[in-house]
Amino acid sequence: MSGNKILSVDRLTMRFGGIVAVQDLSFAAERKKITALIGPNGAGKTTVFNCITGFYKPTGGAIRLTHDDGKEIALQRLNDFRIAKQAKVARTFQNIRLFPGMTVLENLMVAQHNMLMRASGFTLLGLVGAPAYRDAEKRAIDLASDWLKRVNLLDRADDAAGNLAYGDQRRLEIARAMCTEPALLCLDEPAAGLNARESAALNELLLSIRNDLGTSILLIEHDMSVVMEISDHIVVMDHGVKIAQGTPREVRDDPKVIAAYLGADDEEAMAVMESGS
Amino acid sequence: MTAPSTHTTKPATSVPALLKTAVINAVIALVLFSLMVGVRTEAGSDGQLTYWTRFGELAYLVAAVFGGSIVIELLRQWIGPAGTEKLVPPAVQKGMSLVGRYLAPALLIFTLLVPVIFYDQRYILDLAILVLTYVMLGWGLNVVVGLAGLLDLGYVAFYAVGAYSYALLATNFGWSFWICLPLAGILAAFWGVLLGFPVLRLRGDYLAIVTLAFGEIIRLVLINWQDLTGGPNGVSGIPRPTLFGIPLDRSDDGLAAKLGIEFSPTHRIVFLFYLILALALLTNWVTIRLRRLPIGRAWEALREDEVACRALGINTTTTKLTAFATGAMFGGFAGAFFATRQGFISPESFTFQESALVLAIVVLGGMGSQLGVALAALAMIGGFELFRGLETYRMLVFGWAMVLIMIWRPRGLVGHRAPTVYLKKAQAISSDLVKEGHG
Numbered sequence: 001m002s003g004n005k006i007l008s009v010d011r012l013t014m015r016f017g018g019i020v021a022v023q024d025l026s027f028a029a030e031r032k033k034i035t036a037l038i039g040p041n042g043a044g045k046t047t048v049f050n051c052i053t054g055f056y057k058p059t060g061g062a063i064r065l066t067h068d069d070g071k072e073i074a075l076q077r078l079n080d081f082r083i084a085k086q087a088k089v090a091r092t093f094q095n096i097r098l099f100p101g102m103t104v105l106e107n108l109m110v111a112q113h114n115m116l117m118r119a120s121g122f123t124l125l126g127l128v129g130a131p132a133y134r135d136a137e138k139r140a141i142d143l144a145s146d147w148l149k150r151v152n153l154l155d156r157a158d159d160a161a162g163n164l165a166y167g168d169q170r171r172l173e174i175a176r177a178m179c180t181e182p183a184l185l186c187l188d189e190p191a192a193g194l195n196a197r198e199s200a201a202l203n204e205l206l207l208s209i210r211n212d213l214g215t216s217i218l219l220i221e222h223d224m225s226v227v228m229e230i231s232d233h234i235v236v237m238d239h240g241v242k243i244a245q246g247t248p249r250e251v252r253d254d255p256k257v258i259a260a261y262l263g264a265d266d267e268e269a270m271a272v273m274e275s276g277s
Numbered sequence: 278m279t280a281p282s283t284h285t286t287k288p289a290t291s292v293p294a295l296l297k298t299a300v301i302n303a304v305i306a307l308v309l310f311s312l313m314v315g316v317r318t319e320a321g322s323d324g325q326l327t328y329w330t331r332f333g334e335l336a337y338l339v340a341a342v343f344g345g346s347i348v349i350e351l352l353r354q355w356i357g358p359a360g361t362e363k364l365v366p367p368a369v370q371k372g373m374s375l376v377g378r379y380l381a382p383a384l385l386i387f388t389l390l391v392p393v394i395f396y397d398q399r400y401i402l403d404l405a406i407l408v409l410t411y412v413m414l415g416w417g418l419n420v421v422v423g424l425a426g427l428l429d430l431g432y433v434a435f436y437a438v439g440a441y442s443y444a445l446l447a448t449n450f451g452w453s454f455w456i457c458l459p460l461a462g463i464l465a466a467f468w469g470v471l472l473g474f475p476v477l478r479l480r481g482d483y484l485a486i487v488t489l490a491f492g493e494i495i496r497l498v499l500i501n502w503q504d505l506t507g508g509p510n511g512v513s514g515i516p517r518p519t520l521f522g523i524p525l526d527r528s529d530d531g532l533a534a535k536l537g538i539e540f541s542p543t544h545r546i547v548f549l550f551y552l553i554l555a556l557a558l559l560t561n562w563v564t565i566r567l568r569r570l571p572i573g574r575a576w577e578a579l580r581e582d583e584v585a586c587r588a589l590g591i592n593t594t595t596t597k598l599t600a601f602a603t604g605a606m607f608g609g610f611a612g613a614f615f616a617t618r619q620g621f622i623s624p625e626s627f628t629f630q631e632s633a634l635v636l637a638i639v640v641l642g643g644m645g646s647q648l649g650v651a652l653a654a655l656a657m658i659g660g661f662e663l664f665r666g667l668e669t670y671r672m673l674v675f676g677w678a679m680v681l682i683m684i685w686r687p688r689g690l691v692g693h694r695a696p697t698v699y700l701k702k703a704q705a706i707s708s709d710l711v712k713e714g715h716g
Binding site for chain 2: 051053095100103110116120154158177180
C-alpha cells in the first residue's frame with residue numbers, strides 16, 4: 001500500500017506566531033490519482049500547499065515524496081526552488097501568477113528552464129550557438145506546442161499572456177506547470193472564477209493528465225462539481241485539522257463535513273449535499 | 278500600470294471647478310516660492326544674516342501659475358485625454374513605424390561613417406566617443422534594470438572598478454590594454470557578485486538604497502586608499518591603447534610611420550572611436566543573444582514574477598547574480614576604455630551623478646529595449662551638448678525636454694517588448710503588460 005503513495009504528510013504543523021494554521025495534519029496522496037483537499041475558507045488548505053511546495057517551512061512534521069523509481073525525498077528539508085527542480089513538484093496559484101509581459105509560448109519556455117540551462121551548457125554553449133542547444137530548444141518548443149494544443153491555446157501562442165481571458169490564463173498556468181514534467185501537480189483552486197462550461201473543460205483536462213500521463217494531482221477546490229466528479233480521494237480540513245477523509249461518496253455523507261460547511265457557509269454546505277443527490 | 282486609454286472624464290468642468298484647481302495650484306506656488314523667491318537671504322559683511330523681500334517677483338510667479346493652470350486645464354479639455362493615437366494622425370504613425378524598422382540599421386551605418394564624415398571635427402568625434410561610452414554603459418545596466426528588473430543605483434561602481442583595474446595593472450605591471458581589458462571585466466563582474474550576495478533578499482527601494490551605498494563605498498575607498506589608488510590625486514600616465522602592439526604615436530614604431538603616412542593625432546581618436554564602437558556592439562550582441570537563451574528568459578521572468586519563477590524550479594539567487602555579474606562586466610569594460618581614453622582617472626569621475634545619468638538613459642530609452650537605450654544616450658549626452666548655446670537656461674530646457682518626453686512616452690522611447698521566441702509570428706508586446714520589476 002505504501003508503495004502506491006506518492007506523497008505522505010505526517011503530523012504536519014504550521015504556526016505563525018501564536019496562530020496555529022495547521023495542526024498535526026496527516027494524509028497521503030496516491031500515485032496516479034487525484035486527491036482533493038477541501039474545507040471552508042480559512043481551514044488552512046493553502047498553508048498546507050505552501051508547506052508542500054516549499055514556500056513555507058513547516059514548524060513540525062514530515063512531508064515525504066516518493067518518486068516512481070522508489071526514491072524518497074523529505075520535502076520539509078528542501079526549500080524554495082529545489083522542490084520544483086529536484087522533487088518535481090509543480091504548482092499553480094490561487095491568484096494566477098503568469099508572466100504577463102511574456103508571450104504564451106515564452107511562459108512555457110521559462111517552465112523548461114532547468115532542462116534548457118543544462119542543454120545550453122549553462123549559457124556558454126548556447127552563446128556560441130551549439131547545435132545541441134538548438135535541438136534542445138526545438139524539443140522544448142515542441143513540448144510547449146503539445147501542451148498548447150491540449151489546453152486549446154495553440155493559436156494564441158504568440159500573444160502576451162496578460163492579454164488572455166481569465167479562463168485561458170488558468171489553463172495556461174496548468175500547462176506551464178505541466179511543462180516542468182512534474183511527478184506531483186498541485187493545483188490551488190483551479191476552477192475559481194470559471195463558468196460551468198470552462199470548469200467542465202477543466203475536469204476533462206485534469207482527468208486526461210491523470211489517465212494519459214499518469215501524473216498524480218493534489219488539488220484545493222471550492223467548486224464541488226469539480227471535486228466530486230474527478231477526485232479519487234478527498235481530505236476535508238477545518239480550522240487546521242483533518243475532520244474527514246475518504247471517497248467522494250463517503251465524504252459527502254459525513255455528518256462532520258456537513259456540520260463544518262453549515263457552520264461556515266450555507267451555500268457551500270448545500271453544494272456538498274446537493275452534489276450527492 | 279498606466280491607466281487604460283478609455284478615460285471617462287466629464288467633458289466640460291464648470292468655471293468654479295476650474296477656478297478651484299487654479300487657486301489650489303496658486304497656493305502651492307505661493308508656499309513654495311515665498312521662501313525660494315519671496316525672501317532672499319545672504320551672509321552680510323560681518324557674517325550676520327541679511328535678508329530682503331521680493332514680493333513683486335513672488336506675485337508675478339503666483340499669477341503665472343494661476344493663469345497657467347487655467348490654460349492647461351482648458352487645453353486638456355479641448356484635446357481630451359492625451360493618447361498617442363489621438364495626438365498623432367494615423368498616417369504619421371504609419372510613417373513612424375516604417376522609420377522604426379529601418380532606424381537601427383541606418384543608425385549603425387551612420388555611426389560607422391562618423392569618423393569619415395567628421396574627420397576634421399575633433400569636437401564631434403570626441404562627443405561621439407562620449408555618447409558611445411554611455412550607450413555601452415546603458416546597454417550594460419539594461420541587463421540588470423531592464424531585463425532582470427533589479428534597480429541598481431550604484432552602477433558607476435563597476436565602471437570605477439574597471440577603470441582602476443586597467444589603470445593600476447597598466448601603470449604598475451606595464452600590461453597591455455588587450456590583456457587588461459578582459460581582466461577589468463572579470464574584476465568588475467567579481468565585484469558585481471560580491472555586491473549581489475548581500476542584496477539578494479532585498480527588493481525594490483531597499484535594493485536601490487544598498488546599491489547606492491555600494492557605489493559610494495567604492496568611491497570612498499578609492500579616495501582613502503592612498504597607497505594603491507593615489508587617493509584624490511587619481512592615477513595618471515595611463516598607457517594609451519595600441520593596435521595589437523603598434524602604438525598610435527609619432528615614434529618610428531608608430532602606426533603612421535609603419536604605414537608610411539603622415540602622423541596626425543586624429544588617428545588615435547578615430548581608433549578610440551572604433552574601439553568603443555566595437556565594445557558597445559559586443560555588449561549589444563551578447564545581450565541580444567542572452568535574451569534568447571534560457572538565462573535571459575529567466576531574467577525577464579524574474580522581473581515579471583519572482584514567486585512564479587521559484588515555483589518553476591528556477592534558482593532565483595544565481596539568476597540574479599548572473600544578471601549583476603553580466604551588467605557589471607560590461608561596466609568594467611567601459612571603465613577600462615574610459616581610463617585608456619582619458620589617460621588620467623580620479624574618484625571625481627565616478628560620482629553618483631554618473632549612476633543617475635546611466636539609469637536615466639535606460640529609463641528614458643524604455644527598459645529592456647536596446648535601440649531605445651542607444652537613442653536615449655544620444656538624446657541625453659548629445660542633446661545636452663546641443664543646448665550649450667542656451668548657457669544658463671541649458672538645464673532648464675533640458676529638464677523640460679525630459680519631462681515632455683516622459684509625458685509623451687511614459688514607458689520610454691521604445692515602449693514595447695519583442696518576444697524572444699515565437700511559433701508563427703513575433704508580435705511586439707505592449708508595455709502596459711510588461712512589469713518593471715520590483716527588486
